[in-house]
Amino acid sequence: MTVDVAIILTPFIFAALTPVLYRFISKKYIGWLVLSVSFILFLFLTTYIPRISDGEVVAFTHEWIPSLGIHFTTYLDGLSLIFSLLITGVGSLVILYSIFYLSRSEQLYHFYCYLLLFMGAMLGVVLSDNLMVLYGFWELTSVSSFLLIAYWHHRKASRAGARKSMIITVAGGISMLAGFLMLYEMSKTLSIREIIGNVEAIQEHALFVPALVLILLGAFTKSAQFPFYIWLPDAMEAPTPVSAYLHSATMVKAGIYLVARLTPVFGGEALWFWLVTGVGLFTLFWGSFNAVKQVDLKALLAFSTVSQLGLIMSLLGMGSVAVYLGNSSETIIYTQAAFAAIFHLINHSTFKGALFMMVGIIDHELGTRDIRRLGGLMSFMPLTFTIALIGSFSMAGLPPFNGFLSKEMFFAATLHIQELNIFSLDSIGFLIPIVAWIASVFTFVYCLIIVGKTFFGKVQLHLLAKHPHEAPIGMLISPYTLIVFVVGIFFFPNLLGHYILRPAMASIYPTFPTTQELTPHIHAWHGIFSPELWMTIFVIVVGILLYRLLKRWKPIYRALPQNLSLNSLFNNGISFSESFSNRVTGRYMTGNLTDYFVYIFLAFLMIVGGYFLQTDIFSWSPVDRESLEVFEIILVLIMIASSVGILFAKSRITTVFLSSVLGYSVAFFFIVFRAPDLALTQLVVESVSTVLYLICFRHLPEIRKEIQPKWIKMRNIFISLAVGATVTLVGFAALNYEKFITISYFFNDSYELAGGKNIVNTILGDFRAFDTMLEVVVLFIAGLGVYTLIKLKAKGGGTNEN
Incomplete structure (x- = not known):
């Protein structure tokens, strides 16, 4: 077993051990134990960076179900290494943050058990080469995220948010499974590497387009793309460490990973380009537009996450054009869109993780996240203000922060893509940079809201539950670590580009032999006359103007019909399905x-x-x-x-x-x-x-x-x-x-196969025994349930609080 397999299994092992160790370890140490597990995994992965940057890939295969072609195959290359580093690295910082954020009166072993379970599932997703194994880990991320979102299960909103995320992401996962089965039918293999190597043979198949659509449904639901984004804002009812982990660096990036991984398979299809690019751009706009109207800081960050995910998704769609055009010097420029997508994915994880932790600090120390109650906190919380300022301005795309670099590359990609005359881009391609620019203006506005409405203006002490004060040093370590990366990447971007981004580009474009050309040299300055810089300047000017006039145009949000929103559609659909099922059940469950x-x-x-x-x-x-x-x-x-x-x-x-x-x-x-x-x-x-x-x-x-x-x-x-x-x-x-032939034919060799001369005894011993074993397992599980209910009753638990 190689180290990459151990990296997947280790979180699951410690997730199983955490409830046991919790009995022997003090509450104040359980978090540090889990932190050591995540940090050691991160260190293990960093040792692979030199090997992966040299073009090496690490693979391991264990034949699991050979008759069905299902093998436990891990594959560590440039793309999976980036996601693995984010999962374990940001995970370590989130665990460190949670040690000081969560109260010791809570059931911490539940929290850390769920967190490790989710970490292992995400590592399984990004390291799996077999489609069925990937799907198993994919759905496990939905289950574990459900447990994390509903961690404060005594809150009705937490339970509702967990259910919504579970329904939407699992439904998308099932459609993705159907797409995977179609891929298997076309290629006769479940290995992603083998499918990529045989892509020309499946592109003309009748199932190619249906598989494409179904797989994208799974990716869009997991990465909160329009119209499936509605689960992510409701998932903000989870504790802030969960939001900082799941919804900035890990779970929502699973769909991004899937699209990037399968770009070599579907990238040459026009439908793939238009769906990924179009849905991504509209999600970028819609998320930023709705973020402006939010009065809860965490809800604002939720919609900003939706918007930023749309930006990354659209870049992957634009980068897929290179697969269609083929490997040539003229098409290298279009691979830079995918490069910008992976670059911004890393940048987003840094500044958005820091911003979530900043909001958690405000909520933890002041007892509220309501923007209408906040203001003037800069003098009381200068360290927290620094986190908000750097994180927000990086998200807005301002220098000297890493978000500026990837945002400039995003603008450049939208301008380059409209110059193509394929996929009908010559007729409507001009809309791509326009939508990108408008969305960026709203992004700039809500970034100003985060900083201006929270830390400037008049202090409203009478509206706060607690007197404003700075957070303890333990809660500041993690966001400041991310802030160091936000600034450091701006000044040393090509260090990241050479060792991390270049191998990832080789994974997205495996048929392009020269990976050096796929990795552009990242510049902070492209000249005063560069179009993307002028786009940024106009974003700043118009954004400041809209922010100053916010009270005059913000009422337009009230003009939008709330009963026609996607949330209303989802809630009405759930209500209708429940009432319909009750009526149907009442027809046949008559008691007669x-x-x-x-x-x-x-x-x-x-x-x-x-x-x-x-x-x-x-x-x-x-x-x-x-x-x-x-x-x-x-x-x-x-x-x-x-x-x-x-x-x-x-x-x-x-x-x-x-x-x-x-x-x-x-x-x-x-x-x-x-x-x-x-x-x-x-x-x-x-x-x-x-x-x-x-x-x-x-x-x-x-x-x-x-x-x-x-x-x-x-x-x-x-x-x-x-x-x-x-x-x-x-x-x-x-x-x-x-x-x-009669069934008795299969038991003619009972003595040779099972050692029994009596066929009936053989059937009872060999086949009925399996049934009995499963029945015993069912009874055992039922017994555990009864025991748990008795223990809850004995402790006075089991209350149903809303």
Whole structure:
């Protein structure tokens, strides 16, 4: 097992051990233990940087399910290394921040267990080469993020946000799974590397476009693209460390990773370009536009995250043009869009993680995140103000911060892409830089809101729950570490470009042999007459003007119909599905046993009877009367008499007696046909059933004649006769069916295969044992549930607080 496999498994191992270790370690040390795990993983990954930058890839394969082509294959290259470093590096800073942020009165082992579970799932996503394994980790990120978002489960909003994120991301994951299966059908392999190597053979397949759309649905839902972004703002009900981790550096970047990884497969398709670029640009605009109207700092950052994810996604879409154009010196310029996407992905993780932690500090120290209550905090919290200033201005794209560099590259990419005359860009390509510029203006406005409305202006002490004061040093270490990267990357960007970004570009464009040309030299200054610089200058001018006039034009948000929003559509859809399911359930869950039998028998008739009608499976062979024995005929007559007698019985004791006669007659038939084990089972069941009936007899009400409409009686008679006839037909058909070999053929070699001379014993020992084992597991899980409920009751827990 290689180190990269250990990197995936280590978080899961410690996630399982955390609740156990929690009993032996003080609460104040459990966070430090988890921090050491994440930081050691980060250090392990940094040792791979020289090897990966030299063009080496690290792969490991364990054959898991060879018959289905599912192998546990890890693949560490430039692209997966970037994401792995972000997952473990930012994860370490978030854990350090959480040690000082979360109260020791909380169930911290739950929090760190969920966090490690999520970290392992994300590492599994970015390091997996097998599509099915990737999908398994993908859905595990949804489950673990659900647990993290609902960590404060006593809050109704936290539970609702967790449910919404789970529904949307899991639904997208299922569509992605369908796309993966289509890829497998086209390529006959689940390996991403093999699919990329055989991409020319699948591009003309009829399933190519459906697979493309389904996979993008999964990526868009996970990365909060329009119209699926609505789960991310509601997920802000999670603790701030969770928001800083999941929604700035990890979970929301999973869709970005998937699009980047599969660009070599789908990048040459026009639909891929327009969906990724178009949805990304509109998400960029819509997120920034809605961020301006937010009055909660965390909600503002949530919409800003949506916007920034749209920016990265659009850059990947524009960069996919290079796959269509092929490897040539003329198309290298279009690969720079993908370069800018990966560059901004790293930059976004630094400044957005710092900003989330800044908001957490304000909420933790002041008791509110409401912008309307804040103001003038610069003099009380100068260190926190520094974080907000650098993080916000980097997000706004101002120098000397790393966001300026990637934002300039974004503007340059939008200007270059409109010059192409492919994919109908010659007619509508001019809209791309326009939308990008307008969205950037709103981005600049909400960045000014973060700084201006929070730290400048008049202090409103009477509206604050606590007196303003600076955060403890422990809560400042993590955001300041990220701020150092925000500034450091601006001054030394090419160090990052050579060792980190260049190998990632080789992963996105594996068919382009010269990776050095794919990595442009990053400049902070392109000349006063560069178009992208003029775009930035106009963004600043118009942004300042709109900020100063914010009160005059902000009322336009109230003019938008709230009942037509995507959130309303989602909530109404959930309400309708719940009411519809209740109505449907109420139709068949009537509490009447007769109704249940009607549904069961009708289903049996439709499936089995319908199959008989559609096929020629039925065959008739007259029974040889000479082979019938007298006692067999007598048993049949007794069974018929008892069955008919039950229908006309007027007392419950008579019904029980006739039912027992019928059951014992069946047991005698098993004896006649030399099936003693079945006979013994039947006798035991009938005896126990009869005894139980008699024990309960005195507690049962008297039989009353049920008054039913005539059509119901006729319906029941028809169903009864139809089911009886169908079962009889199945029996006759089975006697003479010769299209398939009998099932006993598979057990002829029972002695050689299982060591048993008796076929029945072999079946019970080898096959029934598996069923019994699973039943024991189910009972064990149920037992754990009962034990947990008893423990909760004993501790006085289990309350349902809203």
